[in-house]
Amino acid sequence: MQSQVLIEARSLSKRFGSLVAVDGIDFEVVRGECFGFLGPNGAGKTSTIRMIGCVSPVGGGTLRVLGMDPAHDARRIKARLGVVPQEDNLDPDLTVLENLLAYARYFDVPKADAIERAWEVLDLLALREKAAEQIENLSGGMKRRLTVARALVSQPELLILDEPTTGLDPQARQLFWQKLRQLKRDGLTMLLTTHYMEEAAQLCDRVIIMDQSRIIARGTPAELIERIIGEQVVEVRFDGLDGASARAAVRQLAQGFEVEETEDVVFVYEQDGRRLSDLDLNAAHELSSDVLLRRATLEDVFLRLTGRGLIE
Amino acid sequence: MMAALSADVSYRTVKVWLRNRDVFLHVWKAEMIWPLFEPLIVMLGLGLGLGRIVELESGQDYIQFITPGVMAAFPMWGTIAEAGWGAYNRMANQRTFAAMIATPVSLDDVITGEVLWGATKGVISSVYILIVALALTPFWDLVQSPLVLFVLPVSFLAGLMFASMALLATSFVRSNTQLAYFVSLVVMPMFWVGGVFFPLSEMPRTVQILSWFMPLRHVVDIQRDLVSGNPGLATLADIAWIVVVTALLYRAVLWSMRRRLIK
Numbered sequence: 001m002q003s004q005v006l007i008e009a010r011s012l013s014k015r016f017g018s019l020v021a022v023d024g025i026d027f028e029v030v031r032g033e034c035f036g037f038l039g040p041n042g043a044g045k046t047s048t049i050r051m052i053g054c055v056s057p058v059g060g061g062t063l064r065v066l067g068m069d070p071a072h073d074a075r076r077i078k079a080r081l082g083v084v085p086q087e088d089n090l091d092p093d094l095t096v097l098e099n100l101l102a103y104a105r106y107f108d109v110p111k112a113d114a115i116e117r118a119w120e121v122l123d124l125l126a127l128r129e130k131a132a133e134q135i136e137n138l139s140g141g142m143k144r145r146l147t148v149a150r151a152l153v154s155q156p157e158l159l160i161l162d163e164p165t166t167g168l169d170p171q172a173r174q175l176f177w178q179k180l181r182q183l184k185r186d187g188l189t190m191l192l193t194t195h196y197m198e199e200a201a202q203l204c205d206r207v208i209i210m211d212q213s214r215i216i217a218r219g220t221p222a223e224l225i226e227r228i229i230g231e232q233v234v235e236v237r238f239d240g241l242d243g244a245s246a247r248a249a250v251r252q253l254a255q256g257f258e259v260e261e262t263e264d265v266v267f268v269y270e271q272d273g274r275r276l277s278d279l280d281l282n283a284a285h286e287l288s289s290d291v292l293l294r295r296a297t298l299e300d301v302f303l304r305l306t307g308r309g310l311i312e
Numbered sequence: 313m314m315a316a317l318s319a320d321v322s323y324r325t326v327k328v329w330l331r332n333r334d335v336f337l338h339v340w341k342a343e344m345i346w347p348l349f350e351p352l353i354v355m356l357g358l359g360l361g362l363g364r365i366v367e368l369e370s371g372q373d374y375i376q377f378i379t380p381g382v383m384a385a386f387p388m389w390g391t392i393a394e395a396g397w398g399a400y401n402r403m404a405n406q407r408t409f410a411a412m413i414a415t416p417v418s419l420d421d422v423i424t425g426e427v428l429w430g431a432t433k434g435v436i437s438s439v440y441i442l443i444v445a446l447a448l449t450p451f452w453d454l455v456q457s458p459l460v461l462f463v464l465p466v467s468f469l470a471g472l473m474f475a476s477m478a479l480l481a482t483s484f485v486r487s488n489t490q491l492a493y494f495v496s497l498v499v500m501p502m503f504w505v506g507g508v509f510f511p512l513s514e515m516p517r518t519v520q521i522l523s524w525f526m527p528l529r530h531v532v533d534i535q536r537d538l539v540s541g542n543p544g545l546a547t548l549a550d551i552a553w554i555v556v557v558t559a560l561l562y563r564a565v566l567w568s569m570r571r572r573l574i575k
Contacts (some may be wrong), residue, residue, distance in 0.1 A: 016575065020362075034405075053414055053575075054575055055413055055414055056574070057574065074418070075322075075416040075418065076416075078414065078415055078416045079415075081414075083414040085410065085411075085414065087407065088407075089406065089407035089408065089410050091331070091406065091411065091412040093335040093338070093406070093408055093409055094331075094334065094335065098334065102327075102331050102334065103411075103415065105327050105330065106324065106327050106330075106412060106415035106416060106417045107415055107416060108324075108416070154415075271354045301433075
């Protein structure tokens, strides 16, 4: 019986010079789940998964990957991981099929098995027709799928994806998600970083939210929404100038609820079990032509915790 | 300190070499014209053209004199182009190194594979030049000994040195064009003053002493001894010089690439 905990981090940290990239985080990833790292740019997600992937030395604390220590067993760990990096690093000097075969060779997959496996993953990711194509002729979505295919060609136990759908159009992203869900159903353990909350909601069983190098929340997407936002959210929008007095009136109206404001929107959240159905939406409609009552999403959780202002 | 001195190299370095070989097999026909034709032009153009007005103290024909020099210098260019611009492109633009070190291949495997591949490109270039030299031998008696076949293993050894040098430069530059500094300040002086085009024995003593520090000079000396069929103790000394310098450069490049790429 193999261990169920594939990754275990205790007080894991990393610094680059004076910059603290990861500041003492704890988490576990168990076999068969899709585990999400959410957070704005610069939160420490990529630094963390680079340590897990044994391409960046652990800065502090302890990290066990597949029961091993990255400092001593990097090759043995890497042999069992599939990595989809944030930036494309497919080999532009080789064709699609050759990319897979060269990669399988790095993992010591025998040639005959590699060829068989390469066609399997090309089928799985709907790339069979592109096998002889040059990399530069692939679309962005195809490149991302090929990067996943490449990561799967060595039959990894754990697939690590770093912001896998950044820059994809909606169709490509939907197809990509569908492929990942299929892999998950087949029992593959996945670790995913993203700043697309919908991606996390679609794919992840459990998530942690990172901000400024620390973990600020953890749980299942549903739990986090329920605990941090509640069931619903009301958005009242204002077009620029007419704001001040109307906004004040909305705040007045929403007394007893949690309120958050940005430049042109007032968000009203449930508080202390008070349901938004108690809010007088008709009165709100008097104040703004754009009032929306909607289900709370992971995006609300994320923005609630990390702030709605631009982080730079 | 010990960790910095121990190389994490395994048999997987061969897989890095194989990746480069696979790419080469796609393009070798298109790329062979330059390494084949350029030495030919130099040997005929300089050898015959300049040869008409040059008289060497040794009494040798000038085309005979420059042939072993060409066998040393042009493979060097092949190696430096590969381990310089080629490797920089794979490291920085294509991120091929990053892709490889996410697999069981270590960074030291990658760099070692690149050194081996750079040396291989030198040997390939040597093979072309040897073919040209042998083809011209009936006319100008360029190759005087079967020992000339040892030019190939010497090219490989020299290639390990030049590839390590070029990769060391690659590990410091921030753009492809910055490699021009390495080429202008290090490679060009060796090429022109390293004993390829004129005998250093007729130069002032200072120049002779300074040239001892030039890697290419030792390669040229060895190739001359092999082409003329007169290797001796001096040849062994040159080989020893290259082995020591290669070992130092190789250690340096492993250290420098780790410094640059492992964060």
